[in-house]
Amino acid sequence: xxxxxxxxxxxxxxxxxxxxxxxxxxxxxxxxxxxxxxxxxxxxxxxxxxxxxxxxxxxxxxxxxxxxxxxxxxxxxxxxxxxxxxxxxxxxxxxxxxxxxxxxxxxxxxxxxxxxxxxxx
Numbered sequence: 001x002x003x004x005x006x007x008x009x010x011x012x013x014x015x016x017x018x019x020x021x022x023x024x025x026x027x028x029x030x031x032x033x034x035x036x037x038x039x040x041x042x043x044x045x046x047x048x049x050x051x052x053x054x055x056x057x058x059x060x061x062x063x064x065x066x067x068x069x070x071x072x073x074x075x076x077x078x079x080x081x082x083x084x085x086x087x088x089x090x091x092x093x094x095x096x097x098x099x100x101x102x103x104x105x106x107x108x109x110x111x112x113x114x115x116x117x118x119x120x121x
Contacts, residue, residue: 042061044061046089050096054072057100067080089103089104101118102118102119103118
């Protein structure tokens, strides 16, 4: 077969593939819209999404020390203030049915002792 007849076909196939790929990328980018946002007190240090995507838990760092639970539409279901004097967050998790577990460490002001707390809601 003559190479001069093959090259236009290869060009056409590559061109069509590029157009298909680029249109798929544009569609994916269009689907990445922000669904909701919420302003929180303090710096968020941990976020967890339930396995089914129905709940989002967030935890702010010490001194502002809140744990929040949202539904997947952005409605705040509840918040809990966990901070006493010197506490540090270590993580938060949320179950498919909306239960929240959080771990916080508490230290005395002179660091004589450290204890940890697990909060379960």
